[in-house]
Amino acid sequence: MVVIIIIIIIITSCGNEVQTRPPGSTSVGGAVIKTTLELKDEFESIELQTNFDPNQEFYFYFHNNLPFGSEQITVQLISNSDDRILAETNYDVNPEEIEWYDKVWFGSRGMYTIAVKIDSEVRATREVVIEQ
Numbered sequence: 001m002v003v004i005i006i007i008i009i010i011i012t013s014c015g016n017e018v019q020t021r022p023p024g025s026t027s028v029g030g031a032v033i034k035t036t037l038e039l040k041d042e043f044e045s046i047e048l049q050t051n052f053d054p055n056q057e058f059y060f061y062f063h064n065n066l067p068f069g070s071e072q073i074t075v076q077l078i079s080n081s082d083d084r085i086l087a088e089t090n091y092d093v094n095p096e097e098i099e100w101y102d103k104v105w106f107g108s109r110g111m112y113t114i115a116v117k118i119d120s121e122v123r124a125t126r127e128v129v130i131e132q
Contacts, residue, residue, distance in 0.1 A: 023050040023127035030065035033114055033126035051129045054107055061101040062116045068095050074117040106130045
């Protein structure tokens with residue numbers, strides 16, 4: 001009887017855990033987004049960090065791997081729980097440039113996606129986990 005009670009407790013407690021997977025990313029044409037707490041002079045040496053605290057500002061760095069070819073890029077912050085776009089910002093850029101960075105933050109625990117678009121095409125995404 002004690003063994004059955006222990007098994008029920010284990011099964012019940014496992015059901016309350018939030019299952020998470022490691023943060024992922026997508027890329028078109030070698031484009032990449034890196035996230036980190038601090039930027040270095042040489043962007044290639046940025047150490048990727050994907051876990052942050054609520055309301056903690058961090059940098060995203062976007063490298064397109066070729067000139068933007070457009071005068072504007074769009075950055076979206078997306079909630080993975082419901083695919084809702086939480087924020088969308090358009091940046092005026094030089095079409096000859098290949099990289100962009102800015103600071104972002106998320107207020108609540110969960111998994112989120114940073115997506116960068118050029119001319120409505122998603123070039124790269126990076127998932128981040130906000131935890132306490």
